[in-house]
Amino acid sequence: MSMKQKPDPTIRTIQAGILAWILPGAGHFLLGHRGIAAVFFIAISFAYGTGLAIGGVKNSVNPQANRWLFLAELGVGGYTIVGYVVSNNLPNYGAKELSPYVSFYPESDVAQIYLAIGGLLNLLAILDALTRAQTGGLPVFYQEMTPTADVPSEGRK
Amino acid sequence: MTPPLAALLAWIPFIHPLHLPEGARLWMFLPLAACVAVVYRATRARTARELPRATLKTFVNIVVGMCLIAIAAYAIHEGVLRFSRG
Incomplete structure (x- = not known):
């Protein structure tokens, strides 16, 4: 009788990480954690979407306007890349004209x-997806939280 | 057509910035704190069922903590003003 080998978690870890970067919660969805995936998607998309709606895409997703903000936004790769493309295609206004696409204090x-x-x-969320992919579904801090918990053997190296 | 309605119809989400009502800036802290609490708790939960109670607890902790920090900052500010006046 032949024994089935366990699949290498590396490919699945990379897939989950990339998917989680493109769309919040997609990595967890791939791993089968549908509930957690929905929670990540709603919470992160709400925060990002609210910011984008208040600030407008023109100056909010623009490395020339604020490179540190853009770096932080890159945590959600899918939204930020789309936002950057849209931002670059909006018309620029001169210094003397008030652009309808730019937000000002306090909204900005x-x-x-x-x-x-x-x-x-x-x-x-990406780090959590990577951890769950490698440990067979255990969250990032699971071992910290319950040091004496009965952790499944596949979850430990 | 009234000017506010015309402005609303001309507004394209994410393209035109949204104007926040006067005094709304402070209250915008609450949904953000809720998002942080949800995501933080989700990284510690095995299933989504564990989340509501733990999230509520974290949300309250964040809000109370931020309020205490604000009160402390205000007290320091007032103290500095008082001492600088002599």
Whole structure:
């Protein structure tokens, strides 16, 4: 009788990481954690979408306007790439004209905070997806939380 | 057509920035704190069923913590003003 070998988790880990980067929750969806995937998708998309709606895409997703904000936003790769393409295709206004696509204080501040936190929260979600892919479904801090818990053997190296 | 309605119809989400009502900036903290609480708790949960109670607890902790920080910052600000006046 031939024994089936366990599939190498590396490919699945890479797939989950890339999917989670493109769309919040997609990595968890791939791993079969549908409930957690929905939670990540709703929470992160809400934060990012609210920031984008308040700030407008023109200056909010623009490395020339704010490179550190753009770096934080890159935590959600799918949204940020689409936003960057749209932002580059909007017309530029001269210094003397008031652009209808640009937000100003205090809206721009609120938008930046929402967008940056949305992107950084997705980094947490990506790390969680990578961990769950490698441990067979255990969350990032599971072993910290329950040191004496009965962890399935496939979850440990 | 009234000007606010015309402005609403001309508004394209994510393209035209949204104007926040006066005083809304402070309250925008609450949904963001909820998002942070949800995502943080989701990274520690085995299933989504564990989330509501733990999320609520974390949300309350964040809000209370931020309020205490705000009160402390305000007290320091007032103290500095008082001492600088002599």
